[in-house]
Amino acid sequence: MNELLNVEHLSISFHTYNGEVQAVRDASFQLGRGEVLAVVGESGSGKSVMMQTILKLTPCELKGGRIEFDGKDITDYTDRQMQEIRGSQIGIIFQDAMTSLNPTMKIGRQITESLLRHQKLTRAEAKKKALELLRQVGINNPEKRFHQYIHNLSGGMRQRVMIAIALACKPKMLIADEPTTALDVTIQAQIMDLLAQLRKEVGCSIVLITHDLGVVAANADRIAVMYAGRVVESGASDQIFYHSSHPYTRGLLESIPRLDAPHDTQLTYIGGTPPDALNPALGCAFSARCKYAMRLCRTQAPDAREIQPGHFCSCFLLDDAAKTVREKTGWEVSL
Ligand code: SF4
Numbered sequence: 001m002n003e004l005l006n007v008e009h010l011s012i013s014f015h016t017y018n019g020e021v022q023a024v025r026d027a028s029f030q031l032g033r034g035e036v037l038a039v040v041g042e043s044g045s046g047k048s049v050m051m052q053t054i055l056k057l058t059p060c061e062l063k064g065g066r067i068e069f070d071g072k073d074i075t076d077y078t079d080r081q082m083q084e085i086r087g088s089q090i091g092i093i094f095q096d097a098m099t100s101l102n103p104t105m106k107i108g109r110q111i112t113e114s115l116l117r118h119q120k121l122t123r124a125e126a127k128k129k130a131l132e133l134l135r136q137v138g139i140n141n142p143e144k145r146f147h148q149y150i151h152n153l154s155g156g157m158r159q160r161v162m163i164a165i166a167l168a169c170k171p172k173m174l175i176a177d178e179p180t181t182a183l184d185v186t187i188q189a190q191i192m193d194l195l196a197q198l199r200k201e202v203g204c205s206i207v208l209i210t211h212d213l214g215v216v217a218a219n220a221d222r223i224a225v226m227y228a229g230r231v232v233e234s235g236a237s238d239q240i241f242y243h244s245s246h247p248y249t250r251g252l253l254e255s256i257p258r259l260d261a262p263h264d265t266q267l268t269y270i271g272g273t274p275p276d277a278l279n280p281a282l283g284c285a286f287s288a289r290c291k292y293a294m295r296l297c298r299t300q301a302p303d304a305r306e307i308q309p310g311h312f313c314s315c316f317l318l319d320d321a322a323k324t325v326r327e328k329t330g331w332e333v334s335l
Contacts, residue, residue, distance in 0.1 A: 003068075004173055004205045005031040005054075010065030012046070012053045012229075021277045023049045023060060027231045028304070028312075029224045031173070036199060036206045038216035038237075040252070041226035044274055047209050048177055050226075055090065055175070056082040070172060087118050091166030091204070095178040097158035101150045107134075107161055108146030114168040133164040136201070138194060156187035163194065167202060174198075177209045192219050214256045217241065222310075225249045228275050228285035231304070235311035243334045245313040247290050284316070292317055292329050 012024040024046040031037045039047045052058045054067055056079055067075045070089065074082070086092070094100040102110055111130035115121055121129065127146075134142035137160040150158055159179060166174055176195060180188035196219055199206055210216060216223060216237070224234040225248065233246040244250050251270040258265075272289035275281050281288065287297040294316060302314040316322055317331055326333065 002033045003030045004033045004035075004070055005207075006066075006068040007054065008066045008068075010050065010054075010067065011063040012049060012060050013063050014049075014058070014060040016278070019278050022063075022280055023229055023277065024053070025229045025280075027065070027226070027229070029231055029234055030222075031205050031207060032221070033172075033205055034199070034203055035221045036196075036208060036219055037222045037224065038208045038210060038220035039224050039226060040210055040213055040216060042211055042274060044277065045226040046229040047226050051175055051177065051207060051209060055086055055092070057086075057092075087114075088169050089172045091169055091171035091174045093159070093162050093166050093174065093176040093179045095181050097150060097155075097162045100162060101158070101165075103150055105149075106146070107148055107150060107153075110161075111165055111168055114165050118169045129168075130164075133167055134161070136167070136198070137161070137164045138190075139164070154187075155183050156190060159183065159187075159191050160194065163191075163198070167198065170202070171204050173205045173207065175207045175209070178211070179208070180215060181210075181212075188215065195219070213252050225252070228280065229277070230285060230301075230314065231312075232286070232315070233313045235308070235313075239308060239311040243308070243311070245307055245311075245318060245334060246315050247292055247317070247331075248286050284314075292325060292331055294322065294325055 008028050010024055010027045013020050013022050027050060029037065041047045049058060049060060053060045053062060066073065108130055111133060112126040115126040115129055131142045131146060134145060139145050139157060139160050150161065153161065180191050183191065192215065195206060208216060208220060220237050222236055223240040224231045225246065227248050233240065233244065233249045240249060244253055254268045255270065257267060270289060275285050275288060283299045284297040284301055287293040296316055302316050304312045304314045305318065307313050307318060317326060318333065
């Protein structure tokens, strides 16, 4: 794979009054050029903290691991070096445009400021480019919107403005952190379609951070599933959707409501709650919620293994030694 981003064995912590929180533990994943990678997991699984720490947008501490972006080792880059890369090569779209954009600055100025900071343009050229960007992200009447404030727009339009600002630096990588969570379902679909279209037009790679596997079904090339700070399964979209091999991934997939299900079908969910991040469980982090948990799972964390080319999973159920448990519980290895 021609990788744009390669993250190996990343561990991240932050400190609270109650102690150290190990937000990310030994996480590895890759993002190919022009590819969409979805990082999926429940709230608190570490997905946003991981990406924000990679970009140096949080004061979290990098405890170990290696980050390579566009062929360069950026693990020890200073805040200033990362700021350069963020502005010129990486665009970011956050969940809530109201808190991410400046409510006191007109939309046009927010885009032109970004263009002037990162490209050698005159004010007139920046304005022309800003109008083009607004058009490109599907904002109607861009000349009028240019002079409006963010509160004059609907939720979907605000997300489009944020995407326009992210595109201003012609990014190699776009990070979209829960970009559709605050939107209703039809607008969600429009924003996802827009991201897919821009990926083709601009040719950038996208990291899509979401808690919703349903959102990524039609949009991701690869998926990394996170649980309690670990990437528990990763692989091509088809491998995750049709051959998922981790009980947590299967639980997430079973929780997606189906339109073709009989009307009296009960919605399924994963019982229990995620472990306390301040006192992580000794063994597999999912053991308290996993109906297949064995004695070993409570004392030892499983390592990731490649079960098919490019498909990684961390679960003891895949061991030959777990054959009896698989037979007893009806767990099927789906490769
Ligand atoms: Fe369940 Fe054990 Fe696999 Fe963890 S390692 S997911 S507890 S079977």
